[in-house]
Amino acid sequence: MATTSHGLTYDGCNFFRQRLVLSTISGKRLKIKNIRSKDDNPGLRDFEASFIRLLDKVTNGTRIEINQTGTVLSYQPGLLYGGSVEHECNPLRSIGYYLEALLMLAPFMKNSLKITLKGVTNDLTDPSVDLLKFTAIPLMKRFGIDGEGMDIKVVKRGMAPNGGGEVVFTCPVRRTIRPVQLTDPGKIKRIRGMAFSVRVSPQMANRVVESARSILNKFIPDIYIYTDHMKGISSGKSPGFGLTLVAETVNGCFLSAELCSTPKGQGDPMLPEDLGRSCAKLLLEEIYRGGCVDSSNQSLALLFMTLGQQDVSKTLVGPLTPYTIEFLRNIRDFFQIMFKMETQKPLDGERKGGDKTLMTCVGVGYSNINKSIS
Missing domain, CATH: 3.30.360.20 (RNA 3'-terminal phosphate cyclase, insert domain)
Structure with missing residues (x-):
């Protein structure tokens, strides 16, 4: 990663989605070079191009430039806009791939989001829409993102490879995120x-x-x-x-x-x-x-802790996944936030599973300037 006056520059296609999401929230320009430049088939894949089109639909004023071979992407994020949107997801990745990013973006839009996503609802690669409904929505409520219209509804179910599923995600907007103290999961x-x-x-x-x-x-x-x-x-x-x-x-x-x-x-x-x-x-x-947040939602919790009001947030999680570790590096790049990490081992005589990690940070005090003043 290199920081320039033109924003952040990365090499390669790894963690592509993370970087685009954090760029969109932070408003920082992003350049990704050498996207599969040594592959027989270089450049962006169809599902990545579909993801970029989705970001373009939910924002206003975003500027995207891709070179002829698809190996260099320049991304200047616009304002998160929201509203009613439809998107046909590429069948190589499930709707969950797109929905995970929308869960991070939706609270910070100008208007409440209502989006219809069409494609594969369940596959072996990404979290399914069902899993996100049962775990991510309750987690978001802990950070004060709740209220009327917070829902993921499966209208049609579509399995890989041909899809045919349809999911409606609705989410209200919030001006600020509240800090949390999630340190005791309980039995x-x-x-x-x-x-x-x-x-x-x-x-x-x-x-x-x-x-x-x-x-x-x-x-x-x-x-x-x-x-x-x-x-x-x-x-x-x-x-x-x-x-x-x-x-x-x-x-x-x-x-x-x-x-x-x-x-x-x-x-x-x-x-x-x-x-x-x-x-x-x-x-x-x-x-x-164990922990208060499961493996599939670690990055969602860490993002909301980062964006919370300028107060201490703490969350106990199980072992960090490789995806989460890279997400922490990207949070440092885009928001200059470092987490304090403390390992907690099970006490003698207690059957509480493996080692846990207590994640602590002070939020950046992010305020949703896009939100309509009612």
Whole structure:
């Protein structure tokens, strides 16, 4: 990374989305060079170009320049505008890939966002829309981002590779983010889940539920996993099934895991029983890692801590993911914020899982200047 009077310059396509999101919020110009310049097929991929088009739709006055080979991107962010938007997501990445970024941007727009995203709702690469609905929305409420119209609604479900799903995300705007003290997750009080199936027998989802319960019933009695079988036009264009599990603690923290079947024609097919058991074990691993925020939402929590009012925020998380570690570096570049990190080991005799990390920072006091004055 190099800082110049023209903004920040990075080399390569890694963490492309993070950098564009932070550039958009901070208002700092961004240049990314040598995007796959040594590849046989150099330049931006279709899903990255689709992501840039999405940013252009939710902002006003953004200037984007891409060279002929697609290996250099110059990005001058405009004002976050919001309003009613539609976007066709590239099927190489799920709607979750685009939605993760929108969750970070939506509170800071001029107008409340209502966006319809079309494409793949569940795949093996990105967090699904279900997981983000069950975990990211409650987390955002902790930072004061709540109220009328905060929702992620799955209208149509679409599996990879052909998609056909449709999701509506609505989010109110906020002028400021409140600091948080999320230091005690508390014990797990219940597990909830959703097993879905599209263009296969509804019995598939039931088999997934039974196999997941066979693992989880050994640990906690309060388990409820409902089934969602969409038919006809609501079931997308490809067959598949999957499971999303969420463990809720007594202090209102959410830890999650999910798994879905392999896309038709790609790899070995997965039995619903194997999928259910594997997903249950993934949830137990997430519970072992612990913390007040699960692995998939670490970067969202750290961003809102950074943007909070000029006060101390603390959040206890499990081991930092490689994605989160790079996100911290990018936060330092764009906002000059460094986090204090303290490792917390389980006390002797206590069964509280692995080592945790207490993340502490003082917010930059970010204020949403885009917000309409009502």
